[in-house]
Amino acid sequence: MKRKLQNINDLLGPVFSISGLTITQSEPLEYIFLVLTIISISxxxxxxxxxxxxxxxxEIDEAMDDKKLTKEELDDISKSVLSEYNAIVESEEVGKLKEVIKEKEKKEKK
Structure with a gap:
């Protein structure tokens, strides 16, 4: 149940913003691309x-159709929640956000 990349738009905005952020030469332009990158990823x-x-x-609504929640249904729901969490944590957006943070830290050290 991995959902890393849902559509191409999930990747295009951050890629464009990060590429602009890495090639900027002036500080105001760098901040503009940084803000755009963070907004796009967010x-x-x-x-x-x-x-x-x-x-x-x-899934919860389907499980609660009979107004009772069995242990198996509860286990399935908790597995779904964990799966969704893992998919988001491992997503391209989170990776790009980490990349932006590292790039910003590198520029600040210079």
Missing amino acids: VSLISRLIQAIRRIKT
């Missing part, structure tokens, strides 16, 4: 979170 992560919540809510 929007992608928020979108991914909303989709994960919808999937989990749907």
